[in-house]
Amino acid sequence: MSDSKQGDGPKKDHGVLYIGMDLGTSRTSVSASNGVRETVYSMVGYPKDVVSQKLLKKDVLFGKEALEKRLSLKLYKPLEKGVLKYSGDGSMDAEAKANLKAAQDLIGEAIRLAKPRKDELVYCVIGAPAEASVKNREAIIEAARAHVDSVMLCSEPFSVAYGLDWLEDVLVIDIGAGTTDLCRMHGTMPEEADQVMFDIAGDAVDAELSRRIEQTCPGAQFTIHMVKDIKERWGFVGEASERCMVDLPVDGKPTPFDLTEQIRSACSILVEPIVKGIHKLVASFDPEFQTRLKNRVLLAGGGSMVKGLDSAVEKAMKERLGSGKVIRIEEPIYGGANGALKIAHDMPADFWEQLR
Amino acid sequence: MASFKDTLKDAVRQLSFKTSLDSLKKKGVQQVSVLGLDRIISLIEAAVHRSLKSRLVGIEREAVADATKAEFLRLLRSNEDLQRQKSEVEEARERAEDEIDTLRRELTQNNQALQLKLEQDALALATRYEGENAEIAKKVAAVVAGLAQTPGATATTVEQRLMELVMDVVSGERQSAEEARRALHDREVDNLQRRIKKLNDNLAATEQRLQQVAALKDVEGGISSVYREVQGLATGDAQVGKKKELMGEIFKANLKLQKKDKPGA
Structure with a gap:
């Protein structure tokens, strides 16, 4: 939001609302600094025809409501395997364009769910998959900018670890709907070699x-x-x-x-690829810190709610790597959003200003 | 501090609901455990203090406790403001709806009055014409009867002449009277039509206002953030240096993505 635009909207002198968002294939969750925490299924539905529109009395439906009324709707799941179903090149077909619009509407809805006041500055951090393409990331930014004053993206597993203040020698396993992401943290921003991703989720x-x-x-x-x-x-x-x-x-x-x-x-079917991924990231880590890394494995994301998964991974780690300690985070649904909220809170004011 | 306790008590009271002993009995409740308001307030305060004590020490704890209380009071006031605004909007909406109902009723009554007036006028006019014609015919017949007794005059000839004469006079009078009546009638109709138009305009304006009020009500006030200003990293954070570095890296990546690192951007 540029200075020239500021005069058009309401005067924003009431406060600062931080929003952390986890944009996922199955669910999109938000945590905000006004205490609001909401989650919505990542589904967007548009009435199929005028009759459905009159019946539903809405132009667009989200989440569970969209799923329940799917027979009257053209239903979109705009994210697949953790990223937008959108190639970003000029050749995208009508379906890709519709998915992009659905993704933009979904982000808008997630921000509305956080109940921002009109007179507050809204700063948002969105946890996006590390593999998302630049075009994909730009589309997310563009969709969010329509609703907030400033927005940043960050890697999803990173935000989970940041939210728990575990920044060094920790391995985050984020089991989503589309992908499982493993990310090794060692005090700096994770690079490509620190991450493993596969679509068994x-x-x-x-x-x-x-x-x-x-x-x-x-x-x-x-x-x-x-x-x-x-x-x-x-x-x-x-x-x-x-x-x-x-x-x-x-x-x-x-x-x-x-x-x-x-x-x-x-x-x-989740266990074997996870253990393989852990093995790869542990084996390529500084040998002095490998034991510490093995004992600091965080299980996050909706998939981590499978009962006994932490014990099963731990058992397989002991068999294959000699030892291992897996900790399931307290709130798998909101872990990413809570971490993104913490990043938003800790980000200095001038960084936010420069991105407005 | 007493005022804070009172406010907390008021908040707890507002959130509670009343029920009668009979309704509890109907639900099968035989005994109830009673927890006094003062005890609830003490528990809340004790919980807050215990939580703060486990994380903070000394002056910092007091400062956080005071700031939390101040924030609680501010949120409560903010909530009261929102409630008041909501009530005002609802009252405005109810007023507008009442006004619309009244205007609609007036419009219907005026339309009915106009219709009745038009019907009555048409009926009165027909009746009056019939009466006048009969009267004239009677008079003419009397004249003819008189002439019939007069020698040398043909009754038919005389009757025809008289009729022509009378009808000519009557037509003239009838025409002028008709014009006078029509002028009067037109004025009444015109008045009624102007009034209906005015009512229609009022109705449209009120409906528009109602729509505006309804739209205003749809816009939720939102919930205030707990922060008045941008926070940033706390200097007392154990990993402040590392976190600062990470924040810088996230920012740089986003600046590049949002293309604001170009000169002049």
């Missing part, structure tokens, strides 16, 4: 669980959204603390199925 677990249910539960009817709900409710690896009895419709009649084994097997 929440969505891959859903696909695997869906495949296993299809194979073992004849006649069961379900959608990928139902499978996702089942995973979020029951997801575990290792020993089952209880049987996972789930009702699925068969010929329209709810029928109970024991999905314990299917859920365990589907969630277990």
Whole structure:
């Protein structure tokens, strides 16, 4: 917001609102310095026609509401594997353009959810995947700038570690829906060699669980959204603390199925690539600090809520690397947003000013 | 400090709700545990102090405690302001809606009055014409009857002549009377139409105002940040040097991304 523009809007002399945002494939979460913390599914829906628009009385719907009314909507999930479905070159087709608009609307909605006052300066830090392209990052910045006074991007795993004040010799594992990101922190900004990314994450677990249910539960009817709900409710690896009895419709009649084994097997696909990634980052680290790094592994992101995952990774680390200590962060959904909020808070005033 | 406690008490009171013993019994509650307001306030204060004590020492703790209390009071006031503004907007909206209802009712009544007036006028006019015609015919018949007794005059001839004469006179009078009545009638209709137009204009203006009020209500006031000014790194932070460096690197990357590092940008 330039000086010339300042006169047009409300006078901003009331205070400073910091917003930390975690822009994820499945969920977008915000934490703000007014105490607001909100999360919304990263889904955007536009009415299919005039009739739906009249019925829904809205031009655009977000999150769960969009998912519930998806039959009347053109539904977009603007992020895939952690980045915008947007190539940024001149040749992008109508679908890519629609996804870009959906992403921009989603960022706008996330900022609105933080309930900023009109008379406050709004400074926002958005945690974006390290692999996002420059065009992708520019699109995020552009979308956010329409709603805030100044905005910065930072790497998602970095913001998780910063939020917990763990800046040295720590390995962050951020399990999202589209990707799992591993990032080694050693007191400076992580570089390419400090990061490992792969696409075995929440969505891959859903696909695997869906495949296993299809194979073992004849006649069961379900959608990928139902499978996702089942995973979020029951997801575990290792020993089952209880049987996972789930009702699925068969010929329209709810029928109970024991999905314990299917859920365990589907969630277990996360463990092997994570341990491989840890192995790679530990083995290429300064040997003097390798033990310390192995004992400071942070598990974050929505996927970290799979029960027993920390123990399973720890067990595999002990087998393969001799030792390991995995700590699941307290708030997996808000870990990235809380860290981004802390970065926003600690950023000096003149840095914010220069980006306005 | 007493005023802070009182304010805290008021806040707790505002957040509480009243229920009767009967309604509790209906819900199956036999016994209730009672926790006094003073005890709740003491617990809040003790919790805040304990939390501060575990993290801060001495003067700093007192300063933070005072600042927190001041901030609490400010947020409370800010909340009260927002509540007041919300009530004002709602009152304005209700007033505008009442005004619109009144105007709509007046408009309907005036339209009905105009319609009734037009119907009554048409009926009165027809009745009057019939009466006048009958009267004239009666008079003419009387004249003809008189002439019939007069020798040398044909009754039919006389009647025709009389009728022509009378009708000619009557037509003239009728025409002038008609014009006078029409002028009067037009004035009344004109008045009513002007009044209806005015009411319509008022209605449109009020509806527009209502829309503005409604739009104003949709704009949420938002929630105040806990910070009055930009914060930055605390000098007492254990990793201040490292964090400063990291902030610098994040900033540089963003400056490059947002293309503001170019000369003259």
